[in-house]
Amino acid sequence: MDEITEIYNKLGGIISEDDFRKKVEEKVEQMSGLCDVKTAAMLVAHDLGVTDTAKEVIKIKDINPEIGNVNFVAKVVSVFDVREFNRNDGTIGKVGNLMVADDTGSIRLTLWDERADLIKNGNIEVGDCMEISGYAKDGYSGTEVNIGRYGVINTTDQNIEVRLDSQKISEIRDGMGDINVSGKLLDISDVRTFQKKDGSQGRVGNILIGDETGKIRVTLWDEKVDSTKEMKLDDTIEIINGYARTNNFSQQVEIQIGNHGVLRKTDAEVEYRENFTPIADIIPGESYSIEGSVSGLGELREFDRDDGTTNMVSNIYVSDDTGRIRIALWGDHALLVDELDIDTPIQIIDAYSKAGFNDEIELSAGNRTRITIM
CATH class of the missing domain: 2.40.50.140 (Nucleic acid-binding proteins)
Structure with a gap:
């Protein structure tokens, strides 16, 4: 049984399988290759008003592509920019991403069209606790959950404990995203201003952090530089949703923290000892x-x-x-x-x-x- 037939069997015969497959093909073409066949079939099923999902609420660690429809609660830990794309039918599509977590792990959400507007309009922020119903699939960096027109993402009053997968500094490589790391604050640089291409003024600053595996420089952009005002040397800090880039001048990998990253003090214990070379x-x-x-x-x-x-x-x-x-x-x-x-x-x-x-x-x-x- 292929993926399309598996999803079609959940429709209860409201249309023929041939018609369903034609709609899936149209959806793939309409999305300009931004989604695979399985995701397109799920979106068509939602378009037809079929949202028959298991009502059981599961933990993030139990979510895998074989489950399909999932219901879970999680806390938003990262918010990414929404981007627009041209569909083949001439209309404009929108897609945005969140990282959410519970006490068993974290997972990426992909929000389409009007659901993506929740991000664009600022209705979803880091720290919000959400009830989520969507469709699990293989993504670029592991399992992710798609939320289309008939998916659900609502705020909840539940207090959700979070466990985030984190990296050690020695594991960070150029091009990595979704970086979560803790380190001891070793240095804080002066903030510098610069002229952006749109004529506005930007700000940039650097800090240096270390753990038992090494140290790394962190670049903070615009309002993120204000995060260091209440910090002092030897504080332990936590970075959520950083990304790694090689500095063109020093040729060393650094962590960047933009609008959707988080920098904050934490009570976690981190050991660091400087490595002196003879x-x-x-x-x-x-x-x-x-x-x-x-x-x-x-x-x-x-x-x-x-x-x-x-x-x-x-x-x-x-x-x-x-x-x-x-x-x-x-x-x-x-x-x-x-x-x-x-x-x-x-x-x-x-x-x-x-x-x-x-x-x-x-x-x-x-x-x-x-x-x-x-």
Whole structure:
């Protein structure tokens, strides 16, 4: 029995199977390839007013494509933008997505047309608890639930506990979405403003978080930068619905948090310990953290950039029990040369290594570097 016949058998013979199949073909064409045959058959059944679903309310962990129609309650944890598309019949279709969760896991919802308007009009927000009836199917990233014209998504007064699948920092790769991760707050950068293409002003900021597997930089856009106002270093924070991108400048993977992501403090316990590299093991072209003692001090020097602004640079040397290395301190870091003495214990965190004068390896401490005088 194929998927179309399986769904047709639930219609009770209100139309012939041939007519049903023709409507399914029309629906696939109408949706311009945005849904598969099984989803199209489900949507046709709904269009015919057939919503015969099992009334049993199940948990998210029990939802799979073989079930078909499902009823469950869940809390909204992420909201994605609605996008419009042109159907082959010339009409405009709409589709939007939510991530919802209960105490057994999370799942993506796909809302079509007027149901997608609930997202577009702001009627559904992160934190809402919902009663949901829809059709389970295989999606791009696992099982998802489709909600069309005759699907149900209503708010409920039920208090729903949530368990979200989360990642460790070392597991995050370029292109990943739906990232949920917790980490210890290691650094908060200044907020920068920029001009958007539409002429409006945008804001961007960065934080650095770490867990027992590593650390990663997080980029916050626009109003999300305000999330850090009540945060302080060593707080544990939680990110929900982030996405990963490679930074074109540093070539390192970062987490991005846009309009539909969440950044908040949490009481969860997260362990983080900085990984310091012996100076003798440093090679060019990588980011390193070292600890040692100041073994040389250079002069503070000002210079003009190509854009006419002025910058500062100074040099120090740091030694550990494996070797000695020169470190170029840029910008405000350069002023530290006047605060340091020989044998001052120091930590240089996230400095970039390169081949310097006479091909000797040196570290460059820029605005992404943290320096701690012990």
